[in-house]
Amino acid sequence: MPVWDADQYLKFQRERTQPAIDLAARVRLETPERIVDVGCGPGNSTAVLANRFPQAELSGLDSSIEMLKTARQSHPEIHWFQADLASWKPEEKYDLLFSNAVLQWVPDHKAIFPRLMSFLKPHGALAVQLPAHYDSPLHRCVVEVSQLPGWHDQTAEARQALGCESCSFYYDLLSPLSEEIDLWETKYIHIMESVESILEWFRGTGLRPYLEALPDDRERARFEAELLERYQAAYPIQENGKVLFPFRRLFIVAYQTA
Ligand SMILES: C[S@@+](CC[C@H](N)C(=O)[O-])C[C@H]1O[C@@H](n2cnc3c(N)ncnc32)[C@H](O)[C@@H]1O
Secondary structure (H helix, E strand, C coil): CCCCCHHHHHHHHHHHHHHHHHHHHCCCCCCCCEEEEECCCCCHHHHHHHHHCCCCEEEEEECCHHHHHHHHHHCCCCEEEECCCCCCCCCCCEEEEEEECCHHHCCCHHHHHHHHHCCEEEEEEEEEEEECCCCCHHHHHHHHHHCCCCCCCCCHHHHCCCCCCCHHHHHHHHHHHEEEEEEEEEEEEEEECCHHHHHHHHHCCCCHHHHHHCCCHHHHHHHHHHHHHHHHHHCCECCCCCEEEEEEEEEEEEEECC
16 A cells, blocks of 8 residues: 555646546435545545535545545545545445545455445445556556566565456446446546656556655666656657546446345
8 A cells, every 4th residue: 555645646636536526426316414435535536525415424534644634634624534444344324435546456346345335324325436547558558667677576566556347347246235336437538748747647646556666766766767768659749749648437336225
Protein backbone atom coordinates (compact mmCIF):
# COMPACT_ATOMS: atom_id res chain seq x y z
CA MET A 1 0.00 0.00 0.00
CA PRO A 2 1.61 3.29 -1.03
CA VAL A 3 1.87 6.42 1.08
CA TRP A 4 -0.72 8.83 -0.34
CA ASP A 5 -0.11 12.48 -1.19
CA ALA A 6 -3.41 14.33 -1.44
CA ASP A 7 -1.89 17.32 -3.32
CA GLN A 8 -0.35 15.06 -5.97
CA TYR A 9 -3.63 13.13 -6.31
CA LEU A 10 -5.70 16.31 -6.63
CA LYS A 11 -3.57 17.76 -9.46
CA PHE A 12 -6.11 16.10 -11.76
CA GLN A 13 -9.11 16.57 -9.49
CA ARG A 14 -11.67 17.24 -12.25
CA GLU A 15 -10.69 14.15 -14.26
CA ARG A 16 -10.49 11.91 -11.19
CA THR A 17 -13.85 13.09 -9.81
CA GLN A 18 -15.91 12.74 -13.02
CA PRO A 19 -16.29 8.93 -12.59
CA ALA A 20 -17.63 9.52 -9.03
CA ILE A 21 -20.21 11.96 -10.47
CA ASP A 22 -21.20 9.42 -13.14
CA LEU A 23 -21.42 6.57 -10.62
CA ALA A 24 -23.49 8.58 -8.11
CA ALA A 25 -25.86 9.65 -10.91
CA ARG A 26 -26.65 6.01 -11.73
CA VAL A 27 -27.54 4.97 -8.15
CA ARG A 28 -31.31 4.37 -8.17
CA LEU A 29 -32.04 5.16 -4.51
CA GLU A 30 -34.50 7.98 -3.80
CA THR A 31 -33.57 9.09 -0.29
CA PRO A 32 -30.82 6.92 1.24
CA GLU A 33 -30.48 7.68 4.96
CA ARG A 34 -26.98 6.35 5.73
CA ILE A 35 -24.13 6.54 3.24
CA VAL A 36 -20.43 5.75 3.58
CA ASP A 37 -17.74 6.64 1.05
CA VAL A 38 -15.35 3.67 1.33
CA GLY A 39 -11.83 4.89 0.46
CA CYS A 40 -12.91 8.53 0.48
CA GLY A 41 -9.38 9.81 -0.22
CA PRO A 42 -9.15 13.62 0.07
CA GLY A 43 -12.95 13.89 0.12
CA ASN A 44 -13.62 14.69 -3.55
CA SER A 45 -15.93 11.69 -4.07
CA THR A 46 -17.62 12.33 -0.69
CA ALA A 47 -18.43 15.90 -1.80
CA VAL A 48 -20.12 14.41 -4.89
CA LEU A 49 -22.30 12.26 -2.58
CA ALA A 50 -23.14 15.29 -0.41
CA ASN A 51 -24.48 17.08 -3.53
CA ARG A 52 -26.35 14.07 -4.89
CA PHE A 53 -27.95 13.04 -1.57
CA PRO A 54 -28.04 16.20 0.60
CA GLN A 55 -30.46 14.70 3.15
CA ALA A 56 -28.27 11.67 3.97
CA GLU A 57 -26.10 11.06 7.02
CA LEU A 58 -22.74 10.84 5.28
CA SER A 59 -19.35 9.47 6.40
CA GLY A 60 -15.99 8.97 4.74
CA LEU A 61 -13.69 6.05 5.57
CA ASP A 62 -10.05 5.76 4.54
CA SER A 63 -6.92 4.01 5.76
CA SER A 64 -4.67 6.97 4.95
CA ILE A 65 -4.14 9.65 7.63
CA GLU A 66 -2.76 12.01 4.95
CA MET A 67 -5.90 11.71 2.82
CA LEU A 68 -8.24 12.05 5.81
CA LYS A 69 -6.45 15.22 6.94
CA THR A 70 -7.18 16.92 3.60
CA ALA A 71 -10.76 15.58 3.58
CA ARG A 72 -11.40 16.95 7.08
CA GLN A 73 -9.96 20.36 6.18
CA SER A 74 -12.10 20.74 3.07
CA HIS A 75 -15.37 19.40 4.56
CA PRO A 76 -15.36 19.66 8.38
CA GLU A 77 -19.13 19.04 8.48
CA ILE A 78 -18.74 15.42 7.22
CA HIS A 79 -17.89 12.55 9.59
CA TRP A 80 -14.45 11.09 8.64
CA PHE A 81 -12.84 8.04 10.17
CA GLN A 82 -9.79 5.85 9.70
CA ALA A 83 -10.26 2.14 8.93
CA ASP A 84 -8.95 -0.58 6.69
CA LEU A 85 -11.92 -1.57 4.56
CA ALA A 86 -10.74 -5.20 4.50
CA SER A 87 -11.26 -5.61 8.27
CA TRP A 88 -13.77 -2.80 9.00
CA LYS A 89 -17.15 -3.92 10.32
CA PRO A 90 -19.83 -1.25 10.83
CA GLU A 91 -22.15 -1.34 13.84
CA GLU A 92 -25.18 -0.29 11.77
CA LYS A 93 -26.09 -1.11 8.20
CA TYR A 94 -26.03 1.39 5.34
CA ASP A 95 -28.35 2.30 2.46
CA LEU A 96 -25.39 3.05 0.19
CA LEU A 97 -21.76 1.92 0.21
CA PHE A 98 -19.92 3.95 -2.40
CA SER A 99 -16.35 3.21 -3.47
CA ASN A 100 -14.76 5.16 -6.30
CA ALA A 101 -11.27 4.17 -7.51
CA VAL A 102 -10.36 2.24 -4.34
CA LEU A 103 -10.96 -1.50 -4.53
CA GLN A 104 -8.27 -2.01 -7.19
CA TRP A 105 -5.84 -1.52 -4.26
CA VAL A 106 -7.41 -4.31 -2.22
CA PRO A 107 -6.78 -7.98 -3.01
CA ASP A 108 -9.29 -10.85 -2.86
CA HIS A 109 -12.38 -9.35 -4.45
CA LYS A 110 -14.07 -12.72 -4.08
CA ALA A 111 -14.18 -12.11 -0.32
CA ILE A 112 -14.34 -8.28 -0.21
CA PHE A 113 -17.40 -7.71 -2.43
CA PRO A 114 -19.75 -10.12 -0.54
CA ARG A 115 -18.43 -8.70 2.73
CA LEU A 116 -19.35 -5.14 1.67
CA MET A 117 -22.77 -6.34 0.42
CA SER A 118 -23.46 -7.78 3.90
CA PHE A 119 -23.21 -4.26 5.38
CA LEU A 120 -26.25 -3.07 3.36
CA LYS A 121 -29.87 -2.74 4.44
CA PRO A 122 -32.45 -4.56 2.27
CA HIS A 123 -32.55 -2.90 -1.20
CA GLY A 124 -29.43 -0.90 -0.33
CA ALA A 125 -26.75 -0.37 -2.99
CA LEU A 126 -23.06 -1.12 -3.36
CA ALA A 127 -21.69 1.30 -5.98
CA VAL A 128 -18.14 0.71 -7.19
CA GLN A 129 -15.88 2.13 -9.87
CA LEU A 130 -12.59 0.41 -10.73
CA PRO A 131 -9.95 1.42 -13.28
CA ALA A 132 -9.90 -1.24 -16.01
CA HIS A 133 -6.94 0.04 -17.96
CA TYR A 134 -4.57 -2.91 -17.64
CA ASP A 135 -4.28 -3.34 -21.41
CA SER A 136 -3.38 0.35 -21.91
CA PRO A 137 0.13 1.75 -22.56
CA LEU A 138 -0.06 3.44 -19.13
CA HIS A 139 0.01 0.06 -17.43
CA ARG A 140 1.79 -2.10 -19.99
CA CYS A 141 4.79 0.25 -20.15
CA VAL A 142 5.27 0.42 -16.38
CA VAL A 143 5.21 -3.37 -16.15
CA GLU A 144 7.72 -3.53 -19.02
CA VAL A 145 10.11 -1.02 -17.41
CA SER A 146 9.81 -2.70 -14.01
CA GLN A 147 10.99 -5.96 -15.57
CA LEU A 148 14.24 -4.50 -16.89
CA PRO A 149 17.40 -6.00 -15.37
CA GLY A 150 18.10 -4.44 -11.98
CA TRP A 151 14.47 -3.55 -11.22
CA HIS A 152 12.72 -6.87 -11.80
CA ASP A 153 13.03 -8.30 -8.29
CA GLN A 154 12.71 -5.01 -6.40
CA THR A 155 9.38 -4.26 -8.07
CA ALA A 156 7.81 -7.74 -7.95
CA GLU A 157 5.35 -6.70 -5.23
CA ALA A 158 4.50 -3.44 -7.00
CA ARG A 159 3.39 -5.41 -10.07
CA GLN A 160 0.78 -7.13 -7.86
CA ALA A 161 -0.44 -3.94 -6.13
CA LEU A 162 -3.35 -3.17 -8.45
CA GLY A 163 -6.05 -5.41 -9.84
CA CYS A 164 -9.48 -5.65 -11.38
CA GLU A 165 -11.41 -8.76 -12.45
CA SER A 166 -13.69 -9.16 -15.48
CA CYS A 167 -17.36 -8.05 -15.72
CA SER A 168 -18.29 -11.71 -15.84
CA PHE A 169 -16.46 -12.37 -12.54
CA TYR A 170 -18.32 -9.55 -10.72
CA TYR A 171 -21.66 -10.57 -12.23
CA ASP A 172 -21.30 -14.21 -11.11
CA LEU A 173 -20.09 -13.12 -7.68
CA LEU A 174 -22.81 -10.56 -7.02
CA SER A 175 -25.91 -11.90 -8.77
CA PRO A 176 -26.74 -14.50 -6.06
CA LEU A 177 -26.59 -11.65 -3.49
CA SER A 178 -28.46 -8.96 -5.42
CA GLU A 179 -31.96 -8.17 -6.61
CA GLU A 180 -30.54 -6.10 -9.49
CA ILE A 181 -27.13 -5.26 -10.90
CA ASP A 182 -26.01 -2.53 -13.29
CA LEU A 183 -22.64 -3.02 -14.97
CA TRP A 184 -21.04 -0.72 -17.50
CA GLU A 185 -17.70 0.54 -18.77
CA THR A 186 -16.68 4.02 -19.84
CA LYS A 187 -13.52 4.96 -21.65
CA TYR A 188 -12.71 8.55 -20.66
CA ILE A 189 -10.47 10.44 -23.06
CA HIS A 190 -8.56 12.87 -20.87
CA ILE A 191 -7.00 15.80 -22.70
CA MET A 192 -3.52 16.27 -21.29
CA GLU A 193 -1.13 19.20 -21.77
CA SER A 194 1.77 16.88 -22.68
CA VAL A 195 3.05 13.31 -22.38
CA GLU A 196 4.82 14.40 -19.18
CA SER A 197 1.35 15.14 -17.74
CA ILE A 198 0.47 11.45 -18.11
CA LEU A 199 3.49 10.57 -15.99
CA GLU A 200 2.47 13.28 -13.52
CA TRP A 201 -1.06 11.77 -13.37
CA PHE A 202 0.36 8.32 -12.68
CA ARG A 203 2.64 9.65 -9.91
CA GLY A 204 -0.54 10.35 -7.92
CA THR A 205 -1.68 6.69 -8.04
CA GLY A 206 -0.42 3.53 -9.76
CA LEU A 207 3.22 4.57 -10.14
CA ARG A 208 3.63 5.05 -6.39
CA PRO A 209 4.23 1.37 -5.45
CA TYR A 210 6.98 1.14 -8.11
CA LEU A 211 8.74 4.34 -7.01
CA GLU A 212 8.51 3.35 -3.34
CA ALA A 213 10.14 -0.01 -4.13
CA LEU A 214 13.27 1.68 -5.52
CA PRO A 215 16.17 2.51 -3.20
CA ASP A 216 16.78 6.23 -3.92
CA ASP A 217 15.84 9.31 -5.96
CA ARG A 218 18.49 8.55 -8.59
CA GLU A 219 16.93 5.17 -9.36
CA ARG A 220 13.45 6.71 -9.30
CA ALA A 221 14.54 9.35 -11.84
CA ARG A 222 16.05 6.64 -14.10
CA PHE A 223 12.86 4.58 -13.86
CA GLU A 224 10.68 7.57 -14.75
CA ALA A 225 12.95 8.52 -17.68
CA GLU A 226 12.61 4.98 -19.15
CA LEU A 227 8.87 5.13 -18.66
CA LEU A 228 8.52 8.57 -20.23
CA GLU A 229 10.39 7.40 -23.30
CA ARG A 230 7.83 4.59 -23.76
CA TYR A 231 4.88 6.92 -23.16
CA GLN A 232 6.29 9.31 -25.77
CA ALA A 233 6.22 6.47 -28.30
CA ALA A 234 2.73 5.31 -27.23
CA TYR A 235 0.79 8.61 -26.90
CA PRO A 236 0.89 10.80 -30.03
CA ILE A 237 0.86 14.60 -29.80
CA GLN A 238 -2.20 16.31 -31.34
CA GLU A 239 -1.96 19.20 -33.83
CA ASN A 240 -2.42 21.75 -31.02
CA GLY A 241 0.29 20.10 -28.86
CA LYS A 242 -2.10 18.34 -26.46
CA VAL A 243 -2.17 14.58 -25.85
CA LEU A 244 -5.21 12.30 -25.70
CA PHE A 245 -5.07 9.94 -22.73
CA PRO A 246 -7.74 7.17 -22.92
CA PHE A 247 -8.66 5.58 -19.59
CA ARG A 248 -11.18 2.74 -19.28
CA ARG A 249 -13.20 2.25 -16.09
CA LEU A 250 -15.62 -0.43 -14.90
CA PHE A 251 -18.75 0.53 -12.94
CA ILE A 252 -20.89 -1.77 -10.78
CA VAL A 253 -24.06 -0.99 -8.84
CA ALA A 254 -25.52 -4.00 -7.01
CA TYR A 255 -28.76 -3.76 -4.99
CA GLN A 256 -29.15 -5.93 -1.89
CA THR A 257 -32.11 -8.30 -1.80
CA ALA A 258 -35.07 -7.74 0.56
C1 LIG B 1 -7.35 6.65 -5.74
S1 LIG B 1 -7.87 7.16 -4.16
C2 LIG B 1 -9.62 7.44 -4.42
C3 LIG B 1 -10.15 8.61 -3.66
C4 LIG B 1 -11.59 9.00 -3.93
N1 LIG B 1 -12.52 7.93 -3.56
C5 LIG B 1 -11.86 9.43 -5.37
O1 LIG B 1 -12.92 9.10 -5.87
O2 LIG B 1 -11.04 10.12 -5.98
C6 LIG B 1 -7.85 5.61 -3.32
C7 LIG B 1 -8.07 5.73 -1.82
O3 LIG B 1 -8.34 4.42 -1.31
C8 LIG B 1 -7.77 4.34 -0.03
N2 LIG B 1 -7.59 2.92 0.31
C9 LIG B 1 -6.85 2.00 -0.36
N3 LIG B 1 -6.90 0.81 0.27
C10 LIG B 1 -7.69 0.98 1.36
C11 LIG B 1 -8.13 0.11 2.41
N4 LIG B 1 -7.73 -1.15 2.47
N5 LIG B 1 -8.94 0.62 3.36
C12 LIG B 1 -9.34 1.92 3.31
N6 LIG B 1 -8.94 2.78 2.34
C13 LIG B 1 -8.14 2.33 1.38
C14 LIG B 1 -6.45 5.09 -0.16
O4 LIG B 1 -5.94 5.45 1.09
C15 LIG B 1 -6.86 6.26 -1.05
O5 LIG B 1 -7.23 7.38 -0.30
